[in-house]
Structures are given as C-alpha cells and as structure tokens.
Amino acid sequence: MKGKKMTRKNLFEILLVQMFVIFVAIAPTQAAKKIRVVTSLPDLADIAKQIGGDKVDVFAIAKGYQDPHFVDAKPSYMIKLKKADLFVQVGLDLEIGWVPPLLEGARNKKILWGGDGFVDASKNMDLLQVPRGDPSKLRAKGDIHIFGNPHYWLDPLNGKIIAQNIFEGLIKIAPENEIYFKQNLEAFIRKINDAHQHWQALMAPYRGTEIYAYHNSWPYFEQRFGFKIAGFIEPKPGISPSPKYIAKVINEMKNKNIKIIIIEPYYPPKSAELVAKNTGAVLVELAPEVGGQPGVDDYFKLFDTNINKLIEAFKEVGVEPKPFSN
Numbered sequence: 001m002k003g004k005k006m007t008r009k010n011l012f013e014i015l016l017v018q019m020f021v022i023f024v025a026i027a028p029t030q031a032a033k034k035i036r037v038v039t040s041l042p043d044l045a046d047i048a049k050q051i052g053g054d055k056v057d058v059f060a061i062a063k064g065y066q067d068p069h070f071v072d073a074k075p076s077y078m079i080k081l082k083k084a085d086l087f088v089q090v091g092l093d094l095e096i097g098w099v100p101p102l103l104e105g106a107r108n109k110k111i112l113w114g115g116d117g118f119v120d121a122s123k124n125m126d127l128l129q130v131p132r133g134d135p136s137k138l139r140a141k142g143d144i145h146i147f148g149n150p151h152y153w154l155d156p157l158n159g160k161i162i163a164q165n166i167f168e169g170l171i172k173i174a175p176e177n178e179i180y181f182k183q184n185l186e187a188f189i190r191k192i193n194d195a196h197q198h199w200q201a202l203m204a205p206y207r208g209t210e211i212y213a214y215h216n217s218w219p220y221f222e223q224r225f226g227f228k229i230a231g232f233i234e235p236k237p238g239i240s241p242s243p244k245y246i247a248k249v250i251n252e253m254k255n256k257n258i259k260i261i262i263i264e265p266y267y268p269p270k271s272a273e274l275v276a277k278n279t280g281a282v283l284v285e286l287a288p289e290v291g292g293q294p295g296v297d298d299y300f301k302l303f304d305t306n307i308n309k310l311i312e313a314f315k316e317v318g319v320e321p322k323p324f325s326n
Contacts, residue, residue: 064291081106155220205321259317
C-alpha cells in the first residue's frame with residue numbers, strides 16, 4: 001500500500017516537472033510571436049513602433065547621426081533581416097548603396113520587393129524635385145535622385161502616409177491584429193494633426209525668411225513650414241565646394257543679408273563654418289532623422305527640436321517675426 005502511495009506521489013511530481021518544462025519552453029516561443037520589423041531608418045522604426053505597439057519588435061539599421069546614403073552593409077544586419085517578418089525602406093534610391101546587398105545576403109524571400117513583408121514607405125507620396133531627362137545624364141550632375149527627393153519624412157504630414165503604408169504591411173503579416181493596428185494608426189494621425197497645428201503656429205511668424213543649407217535634405221520641411229532655402233553650400237548634391245564656389249556663396253549671402261545656415265550632423269562643417277565666419281551667419285545643426293541630435297528619440301521630438309532650434313536662430317540674428325493669425 002505504502003509502495004502504491006509513493007508511486008502515485010512520484011508520478012504526480014514527475015507530471016508537475018513536465019508541465020513546468022513545457023511552460024518554460026512555450027513562454028519564449030509566445031514572446032517570439034511578436035512581428036519582427038526591420039527598417040532602414042530610425043524615423044520609420046519609430047512610426048512602426050507607434051502603429052505596431054506591443055505586437056512588434058522593431059530594429060532600425062541606420063542611426064540618426066549617419067548619412068542615410070552611406071551605411072555599411074554589416075553581416076549582423078543581414079542576420080536581423082533574415083529573421084524579419086517585415087522590412088520597411090524609404091525607397092526612391094535613398095538606400096540603393098546598402099539595402100540591396102543586405103537583402104540579398106539575408107536570403108529572406110518574404111521581405112524582398114513584391115513580398116508580403118516588404119514595405120516601401122514612399123508609396124502614395126507626393127514627391128518634390130522629380131527631375132526630367134535621361135537618368136544616366138542626371139547622375140553626372142551629382143547626387144541626383146532620379147525618382148524625386150527622398151527626404152519626405154521631414155514633412156510631418158507625410159508621416160501619416162508612412163504610417164498608413166506600415167499599417168498595410170502589418171495587417172498582411174498579422175491580419176488578426178487589424179483592429180489593434182487601426183486604432184494605433186488613428187491615434188497617431190490625431191497626434192500628428194494636433195502637433196502640426198502647434199508647429200505651424202510657431203513657424204508662421206517667420207514665413208518667407210531666407211536661409212542657406214549645406215545639403216538638399218530639407219525641401220519637404222521647407223515647403224511645410226514656409227521658410228525659404230535660397231541656396232546650398234554644396235555646388236551640387238554630394239559635391240564638396242571649391243574655394244571659388246565658397247567665395248560666391250559668401251557674396252550671395254552678404255547681398256541678400258542671409259544670416260542662417262543649416263547643416264546635418266554627418267557633413268563636414270569646415271566649409272559652412274568658413275561661410276558663417278565671413279558673413280556673420282549662425283550655423284545651426286539640425287536633426288535630419290530621429291536620433292540625429294541628443295533628445296530626438298521619436299518622430300515628434302524631431303520636429304520639436306528642429307523648429308525650436310530654427311526659431312532660436314531667427315531670434316539670435318534679429319529676424320523680425322511677422323504677425324500671425326489663424
């Protein structure tokens with residue numbers, strides 16, 4: 001009798017141990033069911049997090065302080081892409097130098113162009129600076145994007161289009177979560193609309209103010225907020241300025257009394273500093289992407305920071321704000 005009781009007790013203990021082992025084995029599997037999203041840029045990653053919520057794990061390849069045209073195609077990125085359920089890119093050839101080799105090396109068919117796990121965030125985007133002419137000849141003119149300027153995320157209203165494209169990608173991967181993703185999308189759009197009104201009110205008094213930029217990264221930001229980029233420190237996109245060209249820029253800025261130059265963190269500041277010194281202009285480093293400046297850790301702080309920096313610069317150089325009315 002005693003032997004029978006011991007046997008039943010042992011069986012019960014064994015069953016408990018087996019159940020515990022099964023639970024431990026299943027728990028990480030359940031956690032791993034999150035949709036694995038890889039994006040080319042951190043701006044796309046932040047928007048993907050806001051739409052995907054707790055259903056996604058998101059990784060951005062490029063950092064906000066890196067030139068998005070030139071990113072090293074590291075093997076570690078291929079591993080991330082191999083495991084990805086969804087890949088999101090800016091498109092328009094912005095990442096042409098590094099995304100294609102990464103996707104090829106990852107050997108993950110579902111995230112290739114045309115697959116359910118591939119999202120081009122430029123879909124349905126109203127593009128600026130779409131050039132005309134022979135693409136092969138356009139390339140000779142510098143870093144020309146033959147499909148249009150790819151820095152469209154710097155217009156906050158384009159963030160809504162990016163979010164919609166990511167939403168459509170997510171519901172292909174996890175249609176059972178469509179309602180959840182839709183609620184997050186609608187919340188994001190409301191937040192963008194509210195923030196946009198605030199940003200417009202801040203920038204409206206400075207509409208029409210002329211500035212210079214180092215590189216042609218800002219046409220969408222410029223158009224949305226109404227200041228005017230009168231010229232560039234680069235003679236052509238991606239081409240360093242010669243002493244002769246710098247002298248020309250200095251002369252033009254003096255003639256137009258332009259007192260602000262904006263520059264990205266990954267471009268060498270020497271030429272812009274020289275121009276600023278000889279014109280009395282203020283050199284302002286803006287964040288071209290999420291993570292491009294300290295504290296710019298989401299899509300909304302990207303605009304908060306850049307707008308506040310510009311306004312501070314306008315005040316510093318004595319730009320008179322114009323009356324603003326709704």
